[in-house]
Amino acid sequence: MAIGGINERTECQSALKSYSSSHMAKLTSSVLTLTKLSNQDTPLEVGEAPMPTAGPNKLVVRNAAIAINPLGCHMQKSGVFIQQWPAIFGCDVAGEVHEVGTETLGRFKKGDRIIGHAINLVSGRPRDAAFALYSVVPADKAAILPDAISFTDGLVVPFALEASVCALSLKQPGIATPGVATPTLGLPYPSLDSVATSKILIVYGGSSSVGSMTTQLATAAGLKVISIASGRNFDLSKT
Numbered sequence: 001m002a003i004g005g006i007n008e009r010t011e012c013q014s015a016l017k018s019y020s021s022s023h024m025a026k027l028t029s030s031v032l033t034l035t036k037l038s039n040q041d042t043p044l045e046v047g048e049a050p051m052p053t054a055g056p057n058k059l060v061v062r063n064a065a066i067a068i069n070p071l072g073c074h075m076q077k078s079g080v081f082i083q084q085w086p087a088i089f090g091c092d093v094a095g096e097v098h099e100v101g102t103e104t105l106g107r108f109k110k111g112d113r114i115i116g117h118a119i120n121l122v123s124g125r126p127r128d129a130a131f132a133l134y135s136v137v138p139a140d141k142a143a144i145l146p147d148a149i150s151f152t153d154g155l156v157v158p159f160a161l162e163a164s165v166c167a168l169s170l171k172q173p174g175i176a177t178p179g180v181a182t183p184t185l186g187l188p189y190p191s192l193d194s195v196a197t198s199k200i201l202i203v204y205g206g207s208s209s210v211g212s213m214t215t216q217l218a219t220a221a222g223l224k225v226i227s228i229a230s231g232r233n234f235d236l237s238k239t
């Protein structure tokens with residue numbers, strides 16, 4: 001399993017290395033997870049958890065790659081957003097569909113390559129987190145990953161894209177965490193046939209993951225975008 005991200009990468013890799021491969025081979029009805037056991041700023045640990053099953057509108061994904069979001073580092077240190085301990089972190093997965101739940105409208109089948117947003121931040125359930133061999137992902141937060149795109153490249157999309165879409169296009173505030181309504185601009189949805197409008201959107205942090213997606217989506221919704229970024233990211237922000 002590939003692990004993408006910054007601060008926690010070394011910690012995750014060393015935790016996985018310390019878990020012997022012979023032990024992993026014995027896993028049958030349980031799955032490997034990277035778990036944070038307490039909120040006292042303790043290191044991640046490798047452990048076992050029950051094999052998840054796919055409920056209605058859910059997929060079980062066998063992860064090929066998971067992303068480390070800076071938010072995870074913050075959660076590990078402060079305990080913010082954690083609803084129960086032990087907690088499993090991670091919001092982005094890329095891998096193959098292992099099980100398809102009911103009510104997924106025939107969009108997925110076992111073996112499909114997908115990317116998905118794991119929603120443990122909202123649900124509080126460890127099985128909905130990314131740092132595991134198998135994760136549960138809502139089917140409406142997953143998308144087929146074309147063969148030409150690697151798991152590690154596709155992995156950068158789900159959560160950042162969703163944050164951007166929610167901020168731009170939801171018609172009413174969305175729920176980010178229980179009790180927290182995320183504001184939204186209620187703009188037209190992005191389209192390949194969008195009509196240019198006179199609206200101007202200023203994206204502060206335009207070179208960031210969310211910012212660069214916001215720029216592209218807003219442009220595709222017909223807005224003119226002013227992207228604010230440091231000089232080293234000028235070319236990136238201009239595209």
Ligand SMILES: NC(=O)c1ccc[n+]([C@@H]2O[C@H](COP(=O)([O-])OP(=O)(O)OC[C@H]3O[C@@H](n4cnc5c(N)ncnc54)[C@H](OP(=O)(O)O)[C@@H]3O)[C@@H](O)[C@H]2O)c1
Nearest residue numbers: 069071159160163204205207208209210211228229230233
């Ligand atoms: N990534 C996600 O999946 C996700 C999902 C939901 C919400 N968010 C939120 O969206 C925001 C951006 O996260 P991200 O993951 O997209 O960031 P990121 O990819 O890590 O972007 C970091 C870039 O933001 C710019 N930056 C850093 N500090 C800044 C500051 N104080 N003011 C303005 N720009 C600053 C810097 O670019 P320059 O040097 O070019 O200025 C830096 O390279 C965060 O608040 C995060 O919590 C992220």
